[in-house]
Amino acid sequence: MGAKTLNIIFYLLLNTCFTFAQNQENKKPLSFVLLNLEKSHAVKFSFSDADIKNIFIEEPPKEITLSQLLFFLNKKTILQFKALENGYITVSFLDKKVAICGTLLDYNLSKPLLLATIKVNGYPIGTTTNNKGVFYLKDVPMESTISISYIGFKPKKIKTKELFMNSACSSIFLVEKVEELSEIIMPKLLTSGLQKKADGSIVLNTEKFGILPGLVAPDILKTIKILPGIESVNESISNINVRGGTGDQNLMLWDGIKMYHSGHFFGLISAYNPYLTKKVSVTKNGTSSAFSDGVSATINMQTADKIKNKISGGAGFNMLSSDAFVEVPIKENIALHLSARRSFTDIITTPTYNNYFSRSFQDNSIVSKVENNTESNFYFYDYSFKILYDINFNHTIRGNFIHIKNNLEYLEKYTNETTTIEENSTLKQENLGAKINWNADWNSRFSTNISAFFSDYKINSSDYNKDTDQFQTQFNTVLETAVRVHSKYELSSVFFFTNGFVFNEIGVKNKTTVNAPTFSKTIKNILLKSALYSEIEYSKNTSYARFGLRANYFDKFQKLVIEPRITIRKQLNPLLSLNFEGEFKNQTTAQKIDFEDNFLGIEKRRWILSDNKKTPIIKSKQASFGVAYNKNKLFIDLTGFYKKVEGITAANQGFYNNTQSFNSTGNYEVKGIEFLINKQTNNISTWFSYTYSKNEYTFDVFDPKKFSNSLDLSHSLSAAFNYDINKDLKLSFGGVLRSGKPYTKPIKGNETIQNGNRTIVNYENPNKERLANFFRLDFSGSYKFAFLKKTKATIRMGFTNITDKKNIIDTYYVVEMKNENNVSRINNFSLPFTPNLSFRVRF
Numbered sequence: 001m002g003a004k005t006l007n008i009i010f011y012l013l014l015n016t017c018f019t020f021a022q023n024q025e026n027k028k029p030l031s032f033v034l035l036n037l038e039k040s041h042a043v044k045f046s047f048s049d050a051d052i053k054n055i056f057i058e059e060p061p062k063e064i065t066l067s068q069l070l071f072f073l074n075k076k077t078i079l080q081f082k083a084l085e086n087g088y089i090t091v092s093f094l095d096k097k098v099a100i101c102g103t104l105l106d107y108n109l110s111k112p113l114l115l116a117t118i119k120v121n122g123y124p125i126g127t128t129t130n131n132k133g134v135f136y137l138k139d140v141p142m143e144s145t146i147s148i149s150y151i152g153f154k155p156k157k158i159k160t161k162e163l164f165m166n167s168a169c170s171s172i173f174l175v176e177k178v179e180e181l182s183e184i185i186m187p188k189l190l191t192s193g194l195q196k197k198a199d200g201s202i203v204l205n206t207e208k209f210g211i212l213p214g215l216v217a218p219d220i221l222k223t224i225k226i227l228p229g230i231e232s233v234n235e236s237i238s239n240i241n242v243r244g245g246t247g248d249q250n251l252m253l254w255d256g257i258k259m260y261h262s263g264h265f266f267g268l269i270s271a272y273n274p275y276l277t278k279k280v281s282v283t284k285n286g287t288s289s290a291f292s293d294g295v296s297a298t299i300n301m302q303t304a305d306k307i308k309n310k311i312s313g314g315a316g317f318n319m320l321s322s323d324a325f326v327e328v329p330i331k332e333n334i335a336l337h338l339s340a341r342r343s344f345t346d347i348i349t350t351p352t353y354n355n356y357f358s359r360s361f362q363d364n365s366i367v368s369k370v371e372n373n374t375e376s377n378f379y380f381y382d383y384s385f386k387i388l389y390d391i392n393f394n395h396t397i398r399g400n401f402i403h404i405k406n407n408l409e410y411l412e413k414y415t416n417e418t419t420t421i422e423e424n425s426t427l428k429q430e431n432l433g434a435k436i437n438w439n440a441d442w443n444s445r446f447s448t449n450i451s452a453f454f455s456d457y458k459i460n461s462s463d464y465n466k467d468t469d470q471f472q473t474q475f476n477t478v479l480e481t482a483v484r485v486h487s488k489y490e491l492s493s494v495f496f497f498t499n500g501f502v503f504n505e506i507g508v509k510n511k512t513t514v515n516a517p518t519f520s521k522t523i524k525n526i527l528l529k530s531a532l533y534s535e536i537e538y539s540k541n542t543s544y545a546r547f548g549l550r551a552n553y554f555d556k557f558q559k560l561v562i563e564p565r566i567t568i569r570k571q572l573n574p575l576l577s578l579n580f581e582g583e584f585k586n587q588t589t590a591q592k593i594d595f596e597d598n599f600l601g602i603e604k605r606r607w608i609l610s611d612n613k614k615t616p617i618i619k620s621k622q623a624s625f626g627v628a629y630n631k632n633k634l635f636i637d638l639t640g641f642y643k644k645v646e647g648i649t650a651a652n653q654g655f656y657n658n659t660q661s662f663n664s665t666g667n668y669e670v671k672g673i674e675f676l677i678n679k680q681t682n683n684i685s686t687w688f689s690y691t692y693s694k695n696e697y698t699f700d701v702f703d704p705k706k707f708s709n710s711l712d713l714s715h716s717l718s719a720a721f722n723y724d725i726n727k728d729l730k731l732s733f734g735g736v737l738r739s740g741k742p743y744t745k746p747i748k749g750n751e752t753i754q755n756g757n758r759t760i761v762n763y764e765n766p767n768k769e770r771l772a773n774f775f776r777l778d779f780s781g782s783y784k785f786a787f788l789k790k791t792k793a794t795i796r797m798g799f800t801n802i803t804d805k806k807n808i809i810d811t812y813y814v815v816e817m818k819n820e821n822n823v824s825r826i827n828n829f830s831l832p833f834t835p836n837l838s839f840r841v842r843f
Helices: 003-026 030-041 066-076 160-165 220-226 351-361
Strands: 027-029 044-046 056-058 080-083 088-092 097-106 117-120 126-128 134-141 145-149 156-159 170-174 184-186 194-197 202-205 250-254 277-283 297-303 312-317 321-331 334-343 371-390 395-416 419-441 446-465 470-490 495-515 518-540 543-554 559-571 576-587 589-593 605-609 618-631 634-649 665-680 684-699 706-708 715-724 729-738 752-755 758-761 774-786 792-800 808-815 823-829 834-842
Touching: 027 030, 030 044, 030 056, 030 066, 056 066, 066 080, 097 160, 117 134, 126 134, 145 160, 156 160, 156 170, 202 220, 220 277, 220 297, 351 834, 470 605, 495 605, 518 605, 589 634, 758 808
Parallel strands: 044 088, 097 170, 250 297
Antiparallel strands: 027 056, 080 088, 097 134, 117 126, 117 145, 145 156, 184 194, 194 202, 202 277, 277 297, 312 321, 312 834, 321 334, 334 371, 371 395, 395 419, 419 446, 446 470, 470 495, 495 518, 518 543, 543 559, 559 576, 576 618, 589 605, 618 634, 634 665, 665 684, 684 706, 684 715, 715 729, 729 774, 752 758, 774 792, 792 834, 808 823
């Protein structure tokens, strides 16, 4: 740039500043001008100091009539001047119309909010913000009020006068509406991304997930196992045991779709991609009346629900699979979210894969103990997409789809004496789900939601045993559809009233075929049920309460089941709070365990449907009471609980007994105490949790009638230490020590008995023995760094069972083929020392 150009720019700037200063010199404060006019025209101006503050005006000509003066003042200012009969002149904004604009921003991210609704209260004037968050309105009455609203954020009201007086298109910040009804009482529990709500539920925010021992990703179902009262006796996330319940007693929801399949690699990792699943809520008791099923717990997964103004996403891999997700804005009001994950276990084998595979198939070859060769082709994948459409601020439509699949082709060659035997088996397991959802905010207090979903679960298996020349197939399918209408009304700022109706149809089919001897069995059941629910919620300062009632009607059985629900939290002082929760719940589906059809050594569970006779509706009653202490980042929680579940069948409990295949029904009772202490500093979080429980079955057909539950873990302790060396480098170390699970031994000296033409194990009374204690130490580390422009990367490493302890997690007995009078004990072991590594990028 030349000197001549600089001189011109300098001259223009100087001239502009001089002109502005000169103009300002010619103008005087309106309050000063009005004071002089009162003297020269013998009038009195009536005004508010706030109305004329910061208004400057040229003095009117001296020789001017009163009517000309009023015309001059009305024209030169944004105010309205009106003469009264008594010599007074009123000064106001009434009936004055102006043009306004503003820029709407997210308070936390300072990002523009597009398609926000701007309304002028009491007038048919309104607009929406553009992709830069800016809005414009003209002919707006000066004395009006502007209402600003945006989905997911707290609404805001601004006086037009205030907006007009500020600088042009000034920034307006909206605060995100976080947990509107049930506020967060622990913003960080154990690690970042874990929070505790006032209604007793635990929330996992996967986007803010920190680090936990042994994990290289925010695995949704593995993460919740660190919470007191939540265990997995056999390490499988498909069999999460909440307060002594079985895995099939957990209601698993993904964006409102009920899922019947939850684990990849036969339950060793979650089947849900955590990077598009933004929030997971875990409720052990006091469930909202909007939810049914899941007599033990509700695990509610929710994906991202906002339309962003730019593309974002991420990708990564670990030693089992790779995945990617992306959020794409198609238009200002339409977006598409996609996620996909696939294992590469059918192409590359890693130490992690070898250990997972051995853990899953360790008891597959019971007959032969010498395995010569095994060929397997195993892979899993999951993908999902979500369409987001904002019709306007008040009406939104969402569509979801998810598909989860495990596929195994397994060829086993082994030697039995001098013969080489081949077994060719296949296993396909998948769950599809879809949902459409319309949400409408009819006004600031009343909203409705109408949704419909279907969930289709299948497991299709075939197994050929050359030793017996037997080929068998197993097929299990569940198809569920549901329609729900849900409404919420804000009675006041502290009371909220919720109502809803649900219509539901479930169909379950089971089929088994065997060629030698020829056998085929097919069972198909369908159940229609409907429900009405209502609840009132109160939230103010230190108190929170939710009271709900759900009425379930089963058309096939002509049966009505009423379920009350309650949650109360009261903060006694800044340090102490009390919690009480209670609920009645039911469920009509359960998993049957096929002991006699030990299929591939892995999948022995089939979904079955209640018939209200041999398989009754499962019902639960639960109550818990707790006290919590919170001061200086020290959190202590102590909760006592009691739960009774009725209508369970012996076939879905997993204990071994001579009468285990009887059509017997019973119940289990569990009572216990959960204790958690968590101390945090700026860069350290350490915690210790302990659960004591006593869990017992009651089955009238057995002797004794009452005995230990197969999931009875009397004592369970866990502890961990998280250290954030800096904002990028984090370490986590922790361990678990718990009682061994109960198991059943054969009668000594009389281990086998005849059952028709078959020889079976002659078991003692069930669950009299107990396995050795389970102990495991885990370690993980995480490091974040910049990777290319505007891209962040994270490397995580995890080590499970770093002491390589050989934990027995289950045991049972089989009749020896060489000598039917003898039995062999089969032990299932936990994962050995297993490393894992992950690398991720995010943009």
